[in-house]
Amino acid sequence: SAVISQKPSRDICQRGTSLTIQCQVDSQVTMMFWYRQQPGQSLTLIATANQGSEATYESGFVIDKFPISRPNLTFSTLTVSNMSPEDSSIYLCSGIGPDYEQYFGPGTRLTVT
C-alpha cells in the first residue's frame, strides 16, 4: 500500500490569490492524480501529474489555472491560481501503487472568500 500526505489540510484564501498544495507519497507510485470534490458531490479528475513533464489535464481544466508539478516519483504540487469563490472545494491527490490500487491523501479543504 501507499501512504499519502497533503499540506495544508485546510486554508482560507482571498479572491485573486494563489495556493500551492503539496502531496507526498511514502513509496514510489506509478501514476499520481489530482481531483476536486465539491461538497456533497463525487470526485472529478483534474489532471494526471507526469514525472518531469507537463501534466495531462481533463476537459474543463487548464494549466494556467491549475499548474501541476511532479519533480520525482513521490512528490507533486497543485497550484490553484487567481482564486475565486467557485474554487472553494476539497482537493485530493492520489497515487497508483505497485498493486494497481489507487490510494488517496486526506485532502485539502480550500475556502475562497
Next chain:
Amino acid sequence: GIQVEQSPPDLILQEGANSTLRCNFSDSVNNLQWFHQNPWGQLINLFYIPSGTKQNGRLSATTVATERYSLLYISSSQTTDSGVYFCAVENTGNQFYFGTGTSLTVIP
C-alpha cells in the same frame, strides 16, 4: 468519458442489516475499485476488483465486466460503516471516473 452510475443514492439501515450497492458503467474498463469515504472525508480502499469476486470480512464485491456492473455487499452492518461509497473505473487511456456515490447511514 465513461458514465458511472451508482444505486441507490441514499440508504438508511438498521444496525445488523445487510445491503447491496450497485455500480453500472457505460464502457469497457481496465480497473474498478470500491472506496469508502468516511465522515471525515478520507477515502479508504475497499476492493480492487476489475472482475470476479472478492471478500474481506463483512464486505464482498463482485464485478461482471462483460455486463458492465459491480456489486458491493455489506453484511451485518455497523454504525462505523456509515459514509459514502464510491466505485471508480479506469478506462483504457488511464483516466479515472468516479461514480455518483451511495450515502449510507447505519442507525443503532
